[in-house]
Amino acid sequence: MLAEVGERLGAIPVRSVLDLGAGPATATCAARLFLPELTSATLVESDAALVELGREVMATTMFRSEWLSSDMRSFKVLPESDMVIASYALGELPQDEAIDIVRKAWTAARVALVVIEPGTPAGFARIRRWREQLLAQGAHMAAPCPGAEACPMSGGDWCHFAQRVERMSIHRKLKGGALGHEDEKFSYLAFSRLPVPQAAERVLRHPQHRPGLVELELCSGASTRTEKVTKKDKERFRAARKIVWGDAWE
Numbered sequence: 001m002l003a004e005v006g007e008r009l010g011a012i013p014v015r016s017v018l019d020l021g022a023g024p025a026t027a028t029c030a031a032r033l034f035l036p037e038l039t040s041a042t043l044v045e046s047d048a049a050l051v052e053l054g055r056e057v058m059a060t061t062m063f064r065s066e067w068l069s070s071d072m073r074s075f076k077v078l079p080e081s082d083m084v085i086a087s088y089a090l091g092e093l094p095q096d097e098a099i100d101i102v103r104k105a106w107t108a109a110r111v112a113l114v115v116i117e118p119g120t121p122a123g124f125a126r127i128r129r130w131r132e133q134l135l136a137q138g139a140h141m142a143a144p145c146p147g148a149e150a151c152p153m154s155g156g157d158w159c160h161f162a163q164r165v166e167r168m169s170i171h172r173k174l175k176g177g178a179l180g181h182e183d184e185k186f187s188y189l190a191f192s193r194l195p196v197p198q199a200a201e202r203v204l205r206h207p208q209h210r211p212g213l214v215e216l217e218l219c220s221g222a223s224t225r226t227e228k229v230t231k232k233d234k235e236r237f238r239a240a241r242k243i244v245w246g247d248a249w250e
Helices: 002-009 026-034 048-059 095-108 121-136 169-175 234-242
Strands: 016-020 040-044 064-068 081-087 109-118 140-143 161-166 181-192 201-203 208-210 213-219 224-230
Touching (some): 081 095, 095 121
């Protein structure tokens, strides 16, 4: 997901990040993998144990970091940063408090704002409301939406993606799982200050592979559709066989 955001931002440098509800710095560490010019972070976290753990994590990175041991709701104005990230940080807040923080986060973002929520219908509903609010304030879509039109998802459908996460033995014990991995579902949005190139279409589900056929569920921004790519179209078929859920379909 952050790789996609970095690709959309292209040559626009992101040198600093503000991580809201940072926990043990998980989102900041992920951002460092995909934003090569990132050199500093400000992390807001109210849980003292998580701050302590996060300090230990960041101490191993040779990366400038400042921890603010505060509830993010306590800030009248958030510290400015090139990118602001709120990952799994707003979902348990009342709706009015969450949207207030989203507005402040957008004000603080010099380059981009990324919000991530669980990939559930409720998580997507929150994401969708924030999308409408920020587009109305002049934000530009960076990802995953291919455009800024009204979201075409309707009925019981919702936009979400998946990331495979390796389970440690303690995770398997706590969750009663036998597999060494799980697929974490999430919904996200990335907004930019300046217009950036967007995907032509986005793959919304795992591609369905059949002999000589790949079936793709796609979003163009204004609508969703199904595309069936056959072996007769060799170039597109080759591309369709490699594409995965969440990728851009150009």
